[in-house]
Amino acid sequence: MIRADRDGDALTLTIDRPGRANSLTAAMLSDMARHVEDARDLRLLILTGAGDKAFSAGADLEEARAGLATSPLWERLSGAVATVPCLTVAALNGTLAGGAFGMALACDIRLSVPQASFFYPVAKLGFLPQPSDPVRLAALVGPARAKLILAGGARLDASEALSFGLIDRIVPDPVAAARDLAPGAAGHVAAIKAMVP
Template identity: 75%
Template sequence: MIRRDAADGIVTLTLDRPDKANSLTPEMLEALIDGVAGAAEARLLILKGAGDRAFSAGADLEAAKAGLATSPLWERLSGAIAAHPGLSVAALNGTLAGGAFGMALACDIRVAVPHAWFFYPVAKLGFLPQPSDPARLAALIGPARAKLLLAAGARLDASEALSFGLIDRIVPDPVRAARDMAVGEPGHVAAIKAMIPGAVTR
């Protein structure tokens, strides 16, 4: 349920479960971790969802009830993405919710379609966010707005997410926009990224 495509130094990992809003299972998280590790030499890593409704609704409901909501797999995945030496882009084809936030927050850049929605309902569900998510979120949008999303359960549309700094651009075709960013070689991109302060890489 994770599709991998590679060409011209660009690796695209697709969450391919559109009938379930691309909700994630343990097997999908493991496949994503392996896919990110296998893209170490790529100059561009793109994460996207299948379909036009959701990037991902987060954990699969049954898997969440079985313990996935608190699994260390989420943190392993976001850590692997944050450590990717090339440029990483979350091409958000639709709604981003719950635990799926972690992989998008760990990317260097986030681009989204105009109809995307953003919410992380951990307070309502009685869970804590994954350990690195609050720091990454606060680094992007500030501590008060991070509390608005995580503790107060706010839902943002794409325009508000852009104004907050949660996403970087609103575009009709996030994958095309992401592919247009493949302009540098991995080593050069890694050197540029290392010069930019404020990144949360763990």
């Protein structure tokens, strides 16, 4: 399930399936995308996961085998995150894997706990990444490192992810750190985002 907690003009969306490494079903992806698409009056949007082990392991395995791994829902969600005018933060409470990369890559800022790991094993599983993911990943880490992660299946720890530029800070509590950010008025945030390529 996706938990939505609004506090004034800040919204936190939590992937709440810790017993399954916060793996995502089609219904969860659709629900998350709908929340983001409706969030046009915010200053801050935080995406996180429940528990302390995984932000998200990506697609639910049973649904992945049934076609979720290549569903356009992933691109719908990451596209919505990329275009929402407020400041967006991926508060990575644990491991980020597979298709869940898309929503984190689409965020403006990525904050991570020290024990997180990062891997996107699409090539090993016989899939291609969602179309926008390699572009966003290469913009953050460079083309060679993007190929290392996507084609080589490299697994990064948080310190290596930070040195690559995949994440922006390592913090003990990413949600608290995200809430400590003080974005300006919604219109100013949107204008600044439009100025930064």
